[in-house]
Amino acid sequence: MTHSIKRGVSLYSYQNETFQGKMSLEDCIRTSAHLGARGIEIIGEQTFWGWPECGVAQEDIDTWHRLIAKYDCTPVSHDFMVDYKRYKGRDMPFAEQVASVKNDIDFGARLGMKFIRALVSIAPEVLVAAAPYAEEKGIKILIEVHAPLHFDHPWIIRHAEAFEKSGSDALGFLPDMGMFLFTYPPVFVERFLRQGVPPHIAEYIVKAYEDRVLSEYVILNVQQMGGTGPSLAMAELLRHNGAFEPRRMLDHMHRIHNIHGKFYQMTEDYVEPSIPYDEIVRVLKQGGYDGYICSEYEGNRWIEDAEEPDSVEQVRRQQVMLARLLGEAGVPALQTPVAA
Structure with a gap:
C-alpha cells in the first residue's frame, strides 16, 4: 500500500541527555537526521x-533555522504546555487563555512550524476562538488525544463537534500512541518489582490488564491480597x-495532522x-495519513533508578521499527553519533 507517512522525532525524547548537558540542540537535530527522522x-x-515566561531572542531563532537547514530537516510542531485551568494557582480568564494560545501561535510561526500542540485540558471554545488567528499565520492547532482519553471519550467528542461546527481547518488532533497500550509495559513491571511489589501481585495486575478487568476491581483485589503502597x-x-482501538482514528483522519509515537x-x-505499532501503521496507511510519526520516548523515567537511560539508542531502535513498517528501502544506521 502506497503512503506518504514520514518519520520524525520529538526532542522531548532526549530530555535526560538535554537536562544533563550531554546533548545540545544541534546534537538532537543531527542525531535525528542521521536516523532519517527529519521531522523535528x-x-x-x-x-x-x-x-514562555520570557521572550526568545532572534539570535536563538536564527540558530534554530540554521540547524534545521544544515541537517535538511523540517519543523513539525511546537508543543506548548500551559494548563490554562490552573495557571500559577489561579483560573485563567477566557480572554487571557485565547491570548496565550495566540502567543504560542506566533512562536510556532517564528520557528517555521506547521502545527502547535495543545494540552487536552484546554476547552474547545478557547481553540475555536484562536482558530482565525492560526489561519492567518498558517498554523494548525492540534489537541493531543492522550490516555486515559481516547476518540470516544465525551471530552474529545466535544472537541470534534466544536471543530466541525467552527468550519475551520486550523483545528485538529494529535493522537498519542500511548492510548493503544495493549499490554502492561515490562519496564513498568520491573520498576514496581524494584519498589517492593510482591511478584504474585505484579503477575495478577499484568494478567488483569490483559483480560481488561475493570480497574476498580483490580485495585480492590490488590487491597484484599494485602497490597499496599507500590502495589496499589x-x-x-x-x-x-x-487498550483503545487504533481504528477509531479513521473517523477523525481528516483532522489528524501529527502523531506522537509514544x-x-x-x-x-x-x-x-x-x-x-504494526496495527497502528496499518490503520494510518488505510486512512491516508500523510504526516509525521514523531518518536516520543518516555521509558526513561521507569529505568533511571536502576540504570542510565540511553535515549538515543531507544529512539534509534524505534526508527528502525518504523522504517521497516513503512516499507522503506533502507533502515537507520546501527550506530548513531551524538557528538559532531
Whole structure:
C-alpha cells in the first residue's frame, strides 16, 4: 500500500541527555537526521530556555533555522504546555487563555512550524476562538488525544463537534500512541518489582490488564491480597492507561495532522512490547495519513533508578521499527553519533 507517512522525532525524547548537558540542540537535530527522522518536534520550554515566561531572542531563532537547514530537516510542531485551568494557582480568564494560545501561535510561526500542540485540558471554545488567528499565520492547532482519553471519550467528542461546527481547518488532533497500550509495559513491571511489589501481585495486575478487568476491581483485589503502597500504585495505573482501538482514528483522519509515537521500551529486535505499532501503521496507511510519526520516548523515567537511560539508542531502535513498517528501502544506521 502506497503512503506518504514520514518519520520524525520529538526532542522531548532526549530530555535526560538535554537536562544533563550531554546533548545540545544541534546534537538532537543531527542525531535525528542521521536516523532519517527529519521531522523535528519540540516542547518550547525544553528547547528554548525561559519560554514562555520570557521572550526568545532572534539570535536563538536564527540558530534554530540554521540547524534545521544544515541537517535538511523540517519543523513539525511546537508543543506548548500551559494548563490554562490552573495557571500559577489561579483560573485563567477566557480572554487571557485565547491570548496565550495566540502567543504560542506566533512562536510556532517564528520557528517555521506547521502545527502547535495543545494540552487536552484546554476547552474547545478557547481553540475555536484562536482558530482565525492560526489561519492567518498558517498554523494548525492540534489537541493531543492522550490516555486515559481516547476518540470516544465525551471530552474529545466535544472537541470534534466544536471543530466541525467552527468550519475551520486550523483545528485538529494529535493522537498519542500511548492510548493503544495493549499490554502492561515490562519496564513498568520491573520498576514496581524494584519498589517492593510482591511478584504474585505484579503477575495478577499484568494478567488483569490483559483480560481488561475493570480497574476498580483490580485495585480492590490488590487491597484484599494485602497490597499496599507500590502495589496499589501499580494497580492504579490501570485507571490512566487503556487498550483503545487504533481504528477509531479513521473517523477523525481528516483532522489528524501529527502523531506522537509514544513508546516505553524498544527491545534489541526492534519491538515495542506493549504498543501494537504494526496495527497502528496499518490503520494510518488505510486512512491516508500523510504526516509525521514523531518518536516520543518516555521509558526513561521507569529505568533511571536502576540504570542510565540511553535515549538515543531507544529512539534509534524505534526508527528502525518504523522504517521497516513503512516499507522503506533502507533502515537507520546501527550506530548513531551524538557528538559532531
